[in-house]
Amino acid sequence: MTFNRSDVGAGAIFVGIGLFFGLMTLYGLDIGTARRMGPGYFPIVLSGLLVVFGITTILKGIGHEDVERGPLPWRGIAILLGVPVIFGLLIRPLGIAPVLLVTTFITSFASRRMSLIVALLLSLGLTVFCILVFVMGLGLPLRIFGPLVEPWTRPIFGVR
Amino acid sequence: MDLISNLSLGLSIALQPHNLAFCFVGCLLGTLVGVLPGIGPTATIAMLLPITLGLDPSTSLIMLAGIYYGAQYGGSTTAILINLPGESSSAVTAIDGYQMAKRGRAGIALAAAALGSFFAGTVATVVLALFAPPLAKAALKFGSPEYFSLMVLGLVCAIALAHGSILKATAMIIVGLLFGLVGADLYSGAQRFTFGIPELSDELNFVSVAVGVFGIAEILRNLQNETDRDVMVKKVTGLWPTREDFRRMAGPVVRGTALGSILGVLPGGGAILAAFASYTVEKRISRRPQEFGKGAIEGVAGPESANNAGAQTSFIPMLTLGIPANPVMALMIGAMIIQGIVPGPNVVNQNPELFWGIIASMWAGNLMLVLLNLPLIGLWVRLLTIPYYLLFPAIMAFAAIGIYSINSNPYDLYTLTLFGALGYALVRFGCEPAPLLLGFVLGPMLEEHLRRAMIISRGDPTVFLTRPISAVLLVIAAIVLAVVLMPSVRRKREEVFVEED
Incomplete structure (x- = not known):
């Protein structure tokens, strides 16, 4: 399968960060309601968005050629x-x-x-x-x- | 007149000997980082910020501002002499500047860049003095919904102006926003994402974040392909442009200044965009478009004026609204907060000496920069060849000292490692670091105003649309987003940013 490592790599990092913050919020912070937002409201919205953006980035990269980036130092x-x-x-x-x-x-x-x-x-x-x-x-x-x-x-x- | 008395107050601050001295140090350092490879103004200001804490607020900000616009001058030197923009907004200058140098007109290209920048800096200072106070006055009426919408607009512009993929830029902003939330919750005091470590409850140190994503990531990128820098022009002679050169420079400088002054205010990279816009305009209206790319003086004078004007007017949203237009301004806001000044529309009234002192110091600084850059060009040429392996250990040492001395907190250094790793990985995967830092700085403010607005409106989200100023700001944000997403604009945008790299 061909895939663009930049897109898939970046997308995976985004999904990872999104899941990390999302799960930490779900298992420890009060989310509250739109009217009285708890400490977890803003983080849960953001981490949800980030996971979505991350998955989209990964999907965008699948089927695209990879670009050469040189060896890692x-x-x-x-x-x-x-x-x-x-x-x-x-x-x-x-x-x-x-x-x-x-x-x-x-x-x-x-x-x-x-x-x-x-x-x-x-x-x-x-x-x-x-x-x-x-x-x-x-x-x-x-x-x-x-x-x-x-x-x-x-x-x-x-x-x- | 108010303006005169305000400017004379500013001058009386800026011309105090110790402020002049630190302005000079800032300009010198700025030119230096502009010229030296592998370290930009963002990382430098982040590193030196803690070191300025012992100074009084005006002096400290005057010096940090000097580093920023000083780097615009220094960056053009490397762009012209070795075809490597020392600093991203000089990328356009390299196109024609290097060609001029190849044809033996390096001195004239440097002079065109410096004189154009000086003119632009002078005009932009006046623009800043004229427009900032009324804007601050208007901003005093802003409530939480307006601030929230304003920040949304700022972030949308940052996405629109980021290089490369819009998707990635948006995700980077969200990453920044999320990391900005680490620490104690403002309303409930609940610990968020701190793992019970008390050292983290104060929120992550933004200097560590900035140095990590801009400094360490940049060093690693340079280590990836270490090469010697070849300076073609060993000795620069013939600095003074001819009458014909002056005639050809005048128009581009004036137009570049105007473009830069307007575009600099936009969030997300005003100076860079201004330089590009100016180059495009000059090429389009020139009677000799075929000369562009082959050493046209217009292609140096215009963009250089535009990026310097843009660098200075990007102070307007920072000084009047407390909202950063670019990562450097985000650091300036951080510097103010550490000094105990609340950034926002009140700065003009409560700290007039700071506000007008910075503005006046820019004019003094620009004059110093012309003097620093033209007669001393030989010195900078020699610095260009300093090998990189002598530079980055010094950068790392200064960064570690700077970060540790803010709070004497070792966790700030671990944060540096975390963001160095994250920054390098993301940059290698084609993401821009600037939106991350903007999100990081705006995260807490954005949440605070969102929650406050929702409390005031009793949970009614339409509050953002029923208040006129807020509605207008959101509509502008929607238009910007729609324009950027239009297929034709998207293709054009990709072309422009590919050309730059």
């Missing part, structure tokens, strides 16, 4: 989507300086052209730049060193 996808999670998990215990160093180093390797030396210099440079500009210059409320590493950094950098 798997390494980039894994790294770029993983880095915010790593940042979120480590920021409280470690503080901004170690986290930036680690995440920038990892991020660098999303490109196939990155070399080890460049990645090291880049992450070091960016970390120093960000701390000077954002924390010291603009005064964003970020701890440079978190509680987990502070005992070791205090003798070198003092209390931050």
Whole structure:
């Protein structure tokens, strides 16, 4: 069977999101009436519409030729989507300086052209730049060193 | 006269040294992201928005606005010199601008773009000053039904002006609306779609959503085919157009400005549409249509003026109604909310220094941009060749810092990952991210006004049709939808957007 992967893929995502919100609403929120709408009224209407639009998109794609879209940058996808999670998990215990160093180093390797030396210099440079500009210059409320590493950094950098 | 006193109030704000400084920083950053690949004004403003929270509201918005119209200037530089629009509304400029550069007239093309943009920016500033206050006054009479209908009209326009499939654009808006509802319900306090996680009860962080669908998705798209950028023109000389060039530019600039000022107000991509409309008009009325596509200066001057005028008049619905015309304006509204200003028709009266300060700063900013872009063009040319692998780690670092520092909430970063994945998948499947973000920002407002209108009318849905302003807005929305769905228009529309890609 020929089908256009763009249409079928997008349609499937729409149906998935529609079902997710629809079921969550049905099993947990009061829908109410048009006169006194409950917290579930607007979501149930929208998710119903989304499922319909999703199915229409899928049907539109069936029987159409696929278009070539090039290979997926798997390494980039894994790294770029993983880095915010790593940042979120480590920021409280470690503080901004170690986290930036680690995440920038990892991020660098999303490109196939990155070399080890460049990645090291880049992450070091960016970390120093960000701390000077954002924390010291603009005064964003970020701890440079978190509680987990502070005992070791205090003798070198003092209390931050 | 009111206008004079208001503008002088605005100028007194905009010309304060620290506001001038931040306006300059905004313009500089805007030009930079316009020139650099893989990051547009939407993602930049989203990332830098948290960083401006320490500034006072006027200063912060002046700087963010500078990034937006600065990117219009920077985008034209890449369009002309390497045939790659650094920013989507410069796509048209690339057609004739690059051809001019190939014929050794790069300097003149850049000058035509910058001078046209400056003229358009100046006129659009006056248009904004003239039309925004009366519109805000009229909007004060709006009740919930009117607001609901206005937002429906806005969303319909966003669908009409989105690239590609209408079906997908509509679905993207609904996806945005749904995600906009995550969090505590305004009326009952019920937790919606939060899985009992207290960090989510505040609603999803819209900066995470914006950076996810515009920033991360864009980086991934660039990593898909990493190539070096080849700059054909290493040294730009001969910036000053001849008398003949000026004569040929004048008409297109004026017409482009007029078109841009009108179309910019429309929701959904005013600046881009304005540039296209201007190019089409110039080609049609030109005595030398065969020159278009081969380096006609009219094809650079007109669209560049139109997109800059459009970029500025798109502030009108944002400043007067609190309704965003495009994703950047949605972010501006977010910035106001974070600063404790309620966007809407009251801004003119309650925060005149903000309102007039922004308007006046645009004029100052446009002047700075001409000075930044023409004499310093050599610097920008050199920046064009910065390899991408040095850029995106910096983009990611700034994004993470910006997002985390809004609420110190790690969940905002997980939201970033979620929307990065969703955004990239959907963009790869041929969907536009802009309608999603507009839906996301408008979702809570749309629901609030719908529910309030239904309570006021005691459950009678005809309230939207019996109130005259609301009815007119809905009729316009229906007409727009009908026109877009007409088979002939649909075919034409597809052609236009294919040409752009």
